[in-house]
Amino acid sequence: MTVRWWREVGWRHVAALLAVAFAVVPVLYVVSAAFNPLGTVVSTSVVPTEFSLVHFRALFDDPSRPFLRWSLNTVLVCVAVTGVQIFCSALSAYAFSRFRFRGRRGGQLSLLLIQMFPQFLAAVALFTMFTAMGEAIPALGLNTIAGYSLVLMGGALAQVWLLKGYFDTVPRELDEAAIMDGAGHGTVFVRIILPLARPILAVTGLLAFVGTLGEFLLASIFLTDTQRKTLAVGLYGIIESDRSNNLGVFAAGALMTALPVVLLFLFLQRYIVGGLTAGSVKS
Amino acid sequence: MIAVLIRVLCLGTAVGTAAALTPSLVSGRHYAVLAVAWVIVAVLVGTYATRRPLVAKYLVPGTILLVLFTVTPVLATLQLSTTNYGDGTRTTKQETITQVLATSVVETPDSPTFHLAVATTGNPVAGPFTFFLVDPATAEAFSGTEEGLVRLEPDQVTVAGGFVTAAPGYTFLTPKQVNDAAPHLREFAVPTEGGAIRSRGLREAFEGRAVLRYDEATDTIVNTDTGVRYTVQRQGDREYFVDGGGTRLTDQSWRAGVGLDNYRKVFTDPRILGSFLGIFAWTVVFAAGSVALTLALGLVLAVTLNDPRVRGQKLYRSVLLLPYAIPGFISILVWSGFFNQDFGLINGLTGLHVNWLGDPFAAKAALLLLNLWLGFPYMFLVTTGALQAIPADVREAATIDGAGRLTAFRRITFPLVLVAIAPILVAGFAFNFNNYNVVELLTHGGPFTPDNPNAGATDILISYTVRLAFGAGGAQFGFASAIATLLFVITGVLAAAQFRATRSLEEVH
Numbered sequence: 001m002t003v004r005w006w007r008e009v010g011w012r013h014v015a016a017l018l019a020v021a022f023a024v025v026p027v028l029y030v031v032s033a034a035f036n037p038l039g040t041v042v043s044t045s046v047v048p049t050e051f052s053l054v055h056f057r058a059l060f061d062d063p064s065r066p067f068l069r070w071s072l073n074t075v076l077v078c079v080a081v082t083g084v085q086i087f088c089s090a091l092s093a094y095a096f097s098r099f100r101f102r103g104r105r106g107g108q109l110s111l112l113l114i115q116m117f118p119q120f121l122a123a124v125a126l127f128t129m130f131t132a133m134g135e136a137i138p139a140l141g142l143n144t145i146a147g148y149s150l151v152l153m154g155g156a157l158a159q160v161w162l163l164k165g166y167f168d169t170v171p172r173e174l175d176e177a178a179i180m181d182g183a184g185h186g187t188v189f190v191r192i193i194l195p196l197a198r199p200i201l202a203v204t205g206l207l208a209f210v211g212t213l214g215e216f217l218l219a220s221i222f223l224t225d226t227q228r229k230t231l232a233v234g235l236y237g238i239i240e241s242d243r244s245n246n247l248g249v250f251a252a253g254a255l256m257t258a259l260p261v262v263l264l265f266l267f268l269q270r271y272i273v274g275g276l277t278a279g280s281v282k283s
Numbered sequence: 284m285i286a287v288l289i290r291v292l293c294l295g296t297a298v299g300t301a302a303a304l305t306p307s308l309v310s311g312r313h314y315a316v317l318a319v320a321w322v323i324v325a326v327l328v329g330t331y332a333t334r335r336p337l338v339a340k341y342l343v344p345g346t347i348l349l350v351l352f353t354v355t356p357v358l359a360t361l362q363l364s365t366t367n368y369g370d371g372t373r374t375t376k377q378e379t380i381t382q383v384l385a386t387s388v389v390e391t392p393d394s395p396t397f398h399l400a401v402a403t404t405g406n407p408v409a410g411p412f413t414f415f416l417v418d419p420a421t422a423e424a425f426s427g428t429e430e431g432l433v434r435l436e437p438d439q440v441t442v443a444g445g446f447v448t449a450a451p452g453y454t455f456l457t458p459k460q461v462n463d464a465a466p467h468l469r470e471f472a473v474p475t476e477g478g479a480i481r482s483r484g485l486r487e488a489f490e491g492r493a494v495l496r497y498d499e500a501t502d503t504i505v506n507t508d509t510g511v512r513y514t515v516q517r518q519g520d521r522e523y524f525v526d527g528g529g530t531r532l533t534d535q536s537w538r539a540g541v542g543l544d545n546y547r548k549v550f551t552d553p554r555i556l557g558s559f560l561g562i563f564a565w566t567v568v569f570a571a572g573s574v575a576l577t578l579a580l581g582l583v584l585a586v587t588l589n590d591p592r593v594r595g596q597k598l599y600r601s602v603l604l605l606p607y608a609i610p611g612f613i614s615i616l617v618w619s620g621f622f623n624q625d626f627g628l629i630n631g632l633t634g635l636h637v638n639w640l641g642d643p644f645a646a647k648a649a650l651l652l653l654n655l656w657l658g659f660p661y662m663f664l665v666t667t668g669a670l671q672a673i674p675a676d677v678r679e680a681a682t683i684d685g686a687g688r689l690t691a692f693r694r695i696t697f698p699l700v701l702v703a704i705a706p707i708l709v710a711g712f713a714f715n716f717n718n719y720n721v722v723e724l725l726t727h728g729g730p731f732t733p734d735n736p737n738a739g740a741t742d743i744l745i746s747y748t749v750r751l752a753f754g755a756g757g758a759q760f761g762f763a764s765a766i767a768t769l770l771f772v773i774t775g776v777l778a779a780a781q782f783r784a785t786r787s788l789e790e791v792h
Contacts, residue, residue, distance in 0.1 A: 009592045016599045019584050023605050023660065026617050029628065046628065088345030095341035107342075114353060116713045116778045121745065121767045122356035124752045124760045125363060129356060136313035137304065138405050154352025157345040185337065186286060214610040217719050221753065232612045236724070239616050247620065254613040265608035266601055273600065273664055 030258075033251035040244055055252035067253055069227055070234040073145050074213060074257075077230060081152045082208045086201060088156035093163035094189050098175065108164075111157055119154050120217045126151055127221055148222045148230075152212060159204040166200040167193060199271040206268060210261055231257050290331055297324050311404070311411070323347060357771065364764035367520045367541045370757040376522075376537040380497050381429065383504065383524070383533055385472030388479045388491035397425075397480065398446050399488040401468065402453035407460045414473055414480065415440065415447035415455075416488055426450070427473030427480055446486070458485050495532075504532060520544055545765035558738035558747070559766075563773075565647070566743040570715040573654040574708055580655060581662025582700065586692070589670045600664070607660040615724040618653045622725075643740035646726050650741055654721055658711070669703040670696070709781040713774055722746045744770050 025046055033044040037052035059067045095101075096108055119126075127142070130151065134141015141147050174196075175188045183191070194201070219233045229237070235257070239250040265272065301320045308317040330343045366372075374382070397416035405411050414427040424435040424447055441449040449455065456464065462485070472479035478492040496505050504513040504524050513524035513532045521536040549559055584603070588596055606614065621628040622639035630636060639649045673696060681691040701708075722728055728739035728746045737754070738747060744766065752763035 009590065012587045012590060012593045013595075015584065015587045016593070019580075019659075020599065020602050022656065023603050025628075026614060026621070026656070027605055027609065029621075030613070030617055084348070088348065091341040092345045095338050099338045099341075101338045113775065113778065114349065116710075116774055117353075117357065117771055118714075118717045118719075118745075119353050119356070120719065121717060121748075121770055122353075122360045123749065124764050124767065125356040125359035126352070128363070128368075128760070129359065132313075133316065135405060135411065136308055136311060136316040141406070151352055153348045154356075156348040160345075189341075210608070210610060214612055214720070216612050216724070217749065232610070236612060236616065243620070244626075250616065254617070258609045258613055261610065262605065262608045265604060269601060269604060272604075273668070 030251045030254055033247050034255045036248060038248070040247060044247060055248040056256075058249050059252050059256075064226070065234060065238055065249075066227060067234070067256075070229050070231045071257075073223075073228065074230040074232075076145055077149050077152065078209050078212045080149045081155075081212045082205055084153050085156050085158055085208045086205050089159035089163050089204070090194070090197075090201065091189075092157055093160045093167055094193060096160065096164050097167035098172075098185075098188075108160075111160060115155075115158060119151070123218060123221055126218070130222070142222055143225045143228050145223075145228060148219065151218055151222065152215065158211075159208060162204050163197070163200060166197055170196050199274070202268055203271045203274075206264060206272070213257070213261070294328055294331055297327050307404075319351075360764045360767050360771075363761055364545055364768045365540055365542055366538055366761045367536075367544075368538050368760040368764075369762070370759075371534060372521060372536045372538050372761075374535070374537055376539070379535050379537040380504070381474070382470050382472075383535065384493050384495050384497060385474065385479045385481070386470060387495040388472060388481055388493050390483075390489050390491045394489045394491050395420075396483075397488045397490070399482055399486055400447045401456045401461050401464070401482070402447075402450060403456065404453060407454065407456050408464055408467075412464070412468065412471055413453060414471075414482070414488060415450060415453075416480065417442060417445055417447060419445060429471070429473070432473050432475055432480065461485050541761070545762045546769075548762065549765060549769065554735070558735060558742075562738060562742050562744055562747050565741070566716060569647075569650065569654075569741075569743055570712050570718075572651050573658060573715045573718075574711045576651060576655045577658035577662045577711070578666070578708065580659040581664075582666045582697075584659070584663045585666040585670055586696075589667060600667075603660050603663055605660070606656055607664075611657065611720055612724060614657060615653065615721055618656070619725050622649050640726055641730050643730055646730060646741045650721065650725060653725055654715065654718070657721070665704050665707055666700055669700045672703060673699050709778060712781065713778050716743070716774055716777070717745045717770070718743070719745045719749065723749070744773075 028046050028048070029044065032046060032048040034055055035048055035051050035053075036044050037050055037054050038044075059065070096104060130140075130142050130147055133147065134144075138144075139146055140150060170193060174192050178188050178192055214232060215230075216232045216236065219230050220236070223229050223233055226234075231253070235250055235253045238246050238253065301324045304320060305317065308314075308320070326343065326347065330339050395418070397418055400415040402413050402415055403411060404413070411428070414425075416425040416427060416432075417423070418425070422442075422445070424437070424440055424442055426433050426435055426440075439450065440447045461468065468482050472481045475490055478490060480488050480490045482488050494506055494508050496507055497503075498505060502515055505511070506513075511526050513526050515522050516525045516529070518525075518531075520541050522539060523534075523536055524532040526532065549555055588599060619640075624630060624636065624638045624641065627639065629639065637645050639645050677695060677699070681695050722741055722743050723746055726739070726741040728742035728750065730741075731739045737750060742750075748763050748766045748770065751759050751766065
């Protein structure tokens with residue numbers, strides 16, 4: 001390790017390690033709190049010192065916080081919303097990428113503008129809308145998983161821009177060749193575009209999934225019944241009711257919520273990085 | 284062939300669902316929902332059963348959802364913002380009058396009584412409810428709603444032990460459920476000639492005489508016992524029935540249009556204007572600060588690591604991805620523990636004794652620090668991408684021209700990166716402008732001063748709005764909608780301005 005190496009490369013590692021520490025500390029803290037049998041703010045440190053599964057047991061045994069039920073609700077909402085979002089976004093992105101029609105530019109721009117407004121700014125209106133909806137069709141009212149999912153599906157076109165950017169990179173010659181061979185637009189979409197776009201579909205799907213998983217405001221207004229909560233509202237309730245002493249149980253729940261997502265992220269990392277950079281860098 | 288089959292199947296499902304819903308929607312008089320359902324079906328059939336609009340086939344599904352659950356609520360917000368809708372004004376004037384009259388029903392010694400069973404076609408807590416009544420003298424059965432009383436034929440319901448026990452399409456409430464629904468049932472009355480039927484206890488109802496009478500011609504309510512007349516009077520932004528001395532008959536008001544009063548209140552009421560401007564300023568600082576800090580850290584890291592001689596870049600990148608991968612609400616709640624003054628990690632590590640969440644300035648700093656942690660990985664990834672897209676010869680040319688490393692970065696690399704990620708910065712600003720989650724989960728908008736419990740030091744406009752709408756001080760839906768509308772406008776203007784600015788940036792380079 002020469003001085004020269006330190007001056008040109010070594011300090012970069014130091015900076016990176018500092019950033020890594022910054023990024024990792026809260027994560028370690030959750031792990032530590034989840035396994036620490038005392039599970040209080042005072043007793044928890046960044047480095048795990050003790051190991052016990054007592055909080056995980058507490059999480060599953062207490063009927064006042066049906067963790068499995070919340071997980072199931074969350075998975076249902078996330079799968080439904082993500083599925084609809086990717087489906088609708090892919091269809092629209094294909095139209096914007098391949099067809100030339102009147103209002104194409106206007107449509108794209110208004111989409112971009114509408115997406116600048118978070119849906120929950122209209123929370124009051126949504127609340128009244130779904131109160132009325134619940135009176136008409138009880139299965140879709142407030143405090144139902146179906147109704148809540150439906151609200152989030154208002155963002156069905158959230159992924160259009162990212163997908164369109166990718167579709168644009170699929171060479172048009174492929175479509176044209178297929179059309180020469182007698183394929184219709186539907187076949188081109190299903191047989192050519194979609195298979196080639198599989199990586200970006202996976203990434204946008206994951207991003208939509210995580211976004212839905214973390215949605216808190218509308219969930220806290222819509223889902224008040226313990227059995228109907230999602231993980232976001234449910235886990236929030238655990239730590240909010242007693243910030244100091246429920247830390248362990250909360251951390252256990254948080255760990256089980258975040259772990260699958262983190263693993264998926266690491267697994268799909270290559271595509272995520274590619275997708276984010278491609279989405280940002282305009283060509 | 285399969286495509287046609289799928290199409291028929293999907294359209295069939297849509298038509299079938301709408302058709303199946305129609306009877307119950309008609310009987311419940313939910314005409315708006317009914318109309319929307321059939322309009323959707325019509326659009327779907329018009330799009331997919333005809334050959335004409337090819338593009339529409341791809342755009343319609345997402346657009347329907349967007350219009351229903353994003354655009355419509357925005358328009359509804361606009362409409363709500365011109366009303367006084369909120370606690371005490373949740374009902375229409377007609378409903379308020381009916382309720383006031385019905386609850387004035389008194390029992391007299393000769394009031395007939397009925398055996399009561401409460402049923403619902405909807406929700407056992409919220410209704411809508413139906414009273415099933417049996418006259419113990421004649422054993423005749425009736426069903427009563429807020430519309431009135433209907434005599435039932437013996438074959439329409441099951442009567443056992445003097446009570447109606449079952450009726451098709453209805454769920455009967457258990458005694459416990461009746462108890463739970465008591466607040467609703469107290470205001471429930473079946474209007475009859477000269478009075479109304481109300482419940483008394485769990486299993487009994489009586490037909491009483493209404494003391495109050497509404498006179499439509501003069502828009503007054505008259506007390507037939509005392510002769511006192513109550514006329515409509517405006518008090519504040521609400522109307523009430525009051526007697527000659529100005530005393531309210533009831534605190535129940537009703538939903539009414541107030542024009543632009545809510546907006547006027549924002550800009551003229553000194554207390555609200557003060558909090559509004561303060562919150563607005565902090566919202567801008569918060570959004571801009573979050574973007575600037577995450578960009579700075581992300582870019583510095585990207586530049587530092589974007590050197591082929593640094594080994595393990597992929598590993599660093601994986602670890603730095605962590606904050607981005609963990610669902611936001613979890614990280615925020617964990618961080619809220621870190622800021623604990625006595626036991627929190629930050630004071631513990633630094634040896635400071637900062638009251639992070641109790642001091643207005645420290646709370647703002649805490650919020651920015653948390654947002655930096657949440658956002659820098661994303662900026663790091665994005666700027667790395669932008670850096671790698673810059674052709675190496677551009678930088679080489681600069682070096683040859685004698686620019687130092689810093690100059691080359693400041694004059695060449697940084698502007699190029701900025702142009703490439705400008706849309707992301709705009710989106711990031713808009714996102715943080717309305718980043719409710721962080722504020723609500725970390726500080727709840729606090730700390731608050733004792734004289735203004737509605738506006739905290741770290742409140743951004745959206746958290747302020749939500750508190751007005753759903754907070755403990757009673758719902759003010761109308762006023763909150765006005766602020767939400769202002770937020771829509773501000774967000775739109777800022778976004779448009781930034782897009783314009785970034786476009787001119789592009790033209791420069």
